[in-house]
Amino acid sequence: MLLKSDKIMKGSITKIIEECWIERNKGNEKYITLEEFRNIHKLIVEYDTKSKEIFIDIVKDIYIKFEDIGQDYKNFIKPINCQGIVLDEDIYAGWGRFNYIYRCKGNRSIWFKDGMIEEYSVYCTIDQNGFQFSLSDLCSLDLFSEEAEEVFSGEFNYDMPIYKLKYVEYTLKRLFYINKAYMKDYYLEYLMDPPDVNILSEFSLKLREEVWDSILELGKRAVDGSDDEKSLFKYCIELMAKVGLDIESRSLIEIFSYIMKSNKNGADITWMIDFLKNVGEKVDENNRKIDENNRKIDENNKEDIIELKPGIGGVNLNLNEIYKRLKKKIKGVSGGQN
Numbered sequence: 395m396l397l398k399s400d401k402i403m404k405g406s407i408t409k410i411i412e413e414c415w416i417e418r419n420k421g422n423e424k425y426i427t428l429e430e431f432r433n434i435h436k437l438i439v440e441y442d443t444k445s446k447e448i449f450i451d452i453v454k455d456i457y458i459k460f461e462d463i464g465q466d467y468k469n470f471i472k473p474i475n476c477q478g479i480v481l482d483e484d485i486y487a488g489w490g491r492f493n494y495i496y497r498c499k500g501n502r503s504i505w506f507k508d509g510m511i512e513e514y515s516v517y518c519t520i521d522q523n524g525f526q527f528s529l530s531d532l533c534s535l536d537l538f539s540e541e542a543e544e545v546f547s548g549e550f551n552y553d554m555p556i557y558k559l560k561y562v563e564y565t566l567k568r569l570f571y572i573n574k575a576y577m578k579d580y581y582l583e584y585l586m587d588p589p590d591v592n593i594l595s596e597f598s599l600k601l602r603e604e605v606w607d608s609i610l611e612l613g614k615r616a617v618d619g620s621d622d623e624k625s626l627f628k629y630c631i632e633l634m635a636k637v638g639l640d641i642e643s644r645s646l647i648e649i650f651s652y653i654m655k656s657n658k659n660g661a662d663i664t665w666m667i668d669f670l671k672n673v674g675e676k677v678d679e680n681n682r683k684i685d686e687n688n689r690k691i692d693e694n695n696k697e698d699i700i701e702l703k704p705g706i707g708g709v710n711l712n713l714n715e716i717y718k719r720l721k722k723k724i725k726g727v728s729g730g731q732n
Contacts, residue, residue, distance in 0.1 A: 396626050398611050400604040403437050406430065407569070407601065408608050414562050415629040425560040428546035432509075432537055434569070438597070439507055447595050449477035449507050450575045453584045459524040467581070478506040481568055482555040485516055485585075495520040498585070502529065503555040509537040511556050518585050525581050567637040572598045602639060609634070610645055614652050617666055628669060 397412045399405030410430065417424040426434075442448040451473060458470040485500035497519045504512050514529035535542055535556045546560045558564045574595040578584065583591075609630040616623040631641055653666065 396612060396623060397630070398608040400601065400608060402441070402597065402600050402604055403434065406433055406437065407566070407605060410562060410566075411605070411630060411633060412626065414633065415626050418629065419625070424562055426546070426562055426565055427560075428537070428542055431546065431559060431565070434565075435505075435509060435537055441597055442507070445596065447575050448572055448597055449479060451578075452476070452478045452504055452506075453527070454529050456525065456527040456581055456584060458581060462524075470581075471584075474506075476506045476508050476510070478504040478512075479572060481505040481511065483516070488517075488519075493521070497521075501532070511535045511537065511559070513556055516585075527581070527585055563633070563636050566633075570598050570602055570637060570639060606634070606639075606641075606645065610648065613649050613666075617653055624665060631669075 395405075395409065395412055397408040400408045410424070410426065414424040438448060453471050453473050455472040456470060458467075462470065481503040483500065483502040485498055485502070488494075488497035488499045490497055498516070499518075500516045502514050502516045504514065506512065512534045513532040515532055516527075516529060518527045519525075533556065535545060545557060555564075572595045573587065574591075574593050576591045609627065612623060612630065613627045616627040634641070649666075
């Protein structure tokens with residue numbers, strides 16, 4: 395395998411990504427197999443058994459009158475006897491303008507720890523009668539049933555999330571965006587997560603970090619590496635952008651710095667420069683400090699590679715200047731060999 399294996403999922407995610415690239419080169423599309431998804435499920439359950447930060451308590455129904463607020467909350471909720479992850483949801487405000495304090499409906503998919511994936515309709519009202527929340531069964535899938543074999547191997551036109559699990563981009567995005575479990579203190583939190591607790595789990599953060607480390611390590615080898623390494627690196631960057639994880643500024647700086655310091659063989663690296671320049675133009679600014687990366691840049695040059703501009707985090711990449719310097723480096727290396 396060209397990609398270094400991720401550790402947190404024992405190489406299963408990097409393996410799927412590389413197999414996607416292999417199938418694309420053959421003119422095919424890679425789908426996640428049932429065996430692969432069962433393995434993903436097994437590894438996540440094992441991780442959560444130790445960390446207790448992914449699976450959360452799921453409530454099927456809540457009904458409480460305003461005058462009962464303050465009493466034991468267990469009297470007003472009906473929990474489901476298995477923890478789960480909110481896999482997907484589409485909830486929107488309901489009808490009845492100004493007839494309610496709030497009213498909403500929609501769908502929610504939940505991935506349970508026992509291997510069941512349930513699709514529910516969601517209904518919630520807050521009005522003069524109190525707070526009411528309910529999940530109503532729509533359909534379900536047992537990962538360890540014969541039906542699961544059909545879902546992962548057959549062609550389905552249904553738009554429900556349980557039929558999308560075999561699509562790599564869909565499942566990767568869910569794994570990269572699992573929220574951290576927290577202790578609920580308010581009934582409304584069973585409907586929506588407040589911003590102060592709506593944060594990514596350590597699992598998703600670690601998985602992102604390990605996958606990106608693998609891609610960047612491949613990128614350094616691809617600078618003057620094989621055509622396969624170059625092709626896979628480009629594919630990985632594009633795939634990560636599709637799942638909402640554009641390459642970060644600090645990673646671009648790391649690769650550019652590596653190119654500037656290590657390309658001593660006069661290899662044709664214009665492909666990498668042009669590719670990363672195009673990618674960099676799409677990168678969102680971020681709030682992370684990049685002081686450590688700044689030390690890699692030659693601060694004595696006439697024009698700074700790092701530009702301080704108004705914006706999120708106040709940091710932009712001067713990609714045109716990077717591009718010019720690397721072009722000069724290539725010419726210098728080529729000239730030295732003649």
